[in-house]
Amino acid sequence: MARVVYCGGEFVSEHEARISMFDRGFLFGDAVYEVTAVIGGRMVDNDLHLARLERSLSELAIPMPLPRAEIEAIQHALIEKNQLMEGTVYLQVSRGEEDREFVYSADLKPTFIAFTQAKNLLNNKGQTAGLAVNLVEDPRWNRRDIKTIMLLGQVMAKRDAKAAGFDDTWFVEDGTITEGASSTAYIVTNDKRIITRANSKAILPGCTRAALLRLCSTHGVALEERAFTIAEAQGAAEAFQTSATSLVTPIVRIGDVSLNGGVPGPLTRQLQAYYLEHVNMLQS
Structure with a gap:
């Protein structure tokens, strides 16, 4: 079965997820990410990861795409929808999308995506x-x-x-x-x-x-x-x-x-x- 991912503000099949070719993450690498381990179906040290996500975004003057509690709720939903017991939850936030210019507009809306990956973390x-x-x-x-x-x-x-x-x-x-x-x-x-x-x-x-x-x-x-x-x-x-x-x-x-x-x-x-x-x- 196809994974469920979070893209465009909703949960969709991985085959339906789309990001604009003008997204600054794609054009400039103007984005940050986080990876949280999942063991036994639960996230490990996720509070530290969300705090670091917020810090990284702040250093680049990119606003948080959602309140931290809502991001965590999306992580939990992805774990449940994909029945993930061991692996990771990946988060990525770019500055947003507009025509290609080095100097970006001040009112861009961040692009936020999230997905899970099943991985063997304990016995490798x-x-x-x-x-x-x-x-x-x-x-x-x-x-x-x-x-x-x-x-x-x-x-x-x-x-x-x-x-x-x-x-x-x-x-x-x-x-x-x-x-x-x-x-x-x-x-x-x-x-x-x-x-x-x-x-x-x-x-x-x-x-x-x-x-x-x-x-x-x-x-x-x-x-x-x-x-x-x-x-x-x-x-x-x-x-x-x-x-x-x-x-x-x-x-x-x-x-x-x-x-x-x-x-x-x-x-x-x-x-x-x-x-x-x-x-x-x-x-x-």
């Missing part, structure tokens, strides 16, 4: 065995804190990583790791401290990152927010990444260097358990 290669990540120079613009749909740099990096035998990519700038191509990057030192970059315009403020940092505080796990070098990453005891779709995913190889004998490390496994407990509490 990344969760069980860990991933190998390539290292490449960060190709993106300097406002990475805004979750725009301008993802060509990430698309090219992930394509090249796959062609080279890697599972994913971490970006490098000025000799330090910024973040993953679609994730937050972390290393674990030999004395069991987690290192991850502090939020700034250089990285996206991850929602799963925010949830995990709270869990680290709750469980007394030492964590330091700072940049780390390639040498630190490749000399780390363990590494992992987080995102809405990857949850807490072990990294077992960075470039040509294996970590912890090429298997997920014990602290990473503990953090996976803490996060799944957090997810289960959200379901209750």
Whole structure:
């Protein structure tokens, strides 16, 4: 059966959904998006995602298309209509549509679409065995804190990583790791401290990152927010990444260097358990 999606202010079949060719998201990448994980038919950390959506729109002076409560109601309706138990809900808001001009009109009405995707989030290669990540120079613009749909740099990096035998990519700038191509990057030192970059315009403020940092505080796990070098990453005891779709995913190889004998490390496994407990509490 065809998926039900939200487009043009109503729920329609995915085959009936249409967006104008003059939409600024299509013409300029003038749009933002969010992805919320769904596990057991319920959304995970959705309050964080909706707050980040509102912040991203504000940074670009795009108005919210609907009140936050109405957007959440649409998300719930899509999950129910598509009988989604595990996967994601995708939201996208563009500035709106008009004839192609770089300087946009002040009274544009945002274009809002939403859809679900069924995905295996809990039992996949990344969760069980860990991933190998390539290292490449960060190709993106300097406002990475805004979750725009301008993802060509990430698309090219992930394509090249796959062609080279890697599972994913971490970006490098000025000799330090910024973040993953679609994730937050972390290393674990030999004395069991987690290192991850502090939020700034250089990285996206991850929602799963925010949830995990709270869990680290709750469980007394030492964590330091700072940049780390390639040498630190490749000399780390363990590494992992987080995102809405990857949850807490072990990294077992960075470039040509294996970590912890090429298997997920014990602290990473503990953090996976803490996060799944957090997810289960959200379901209750």
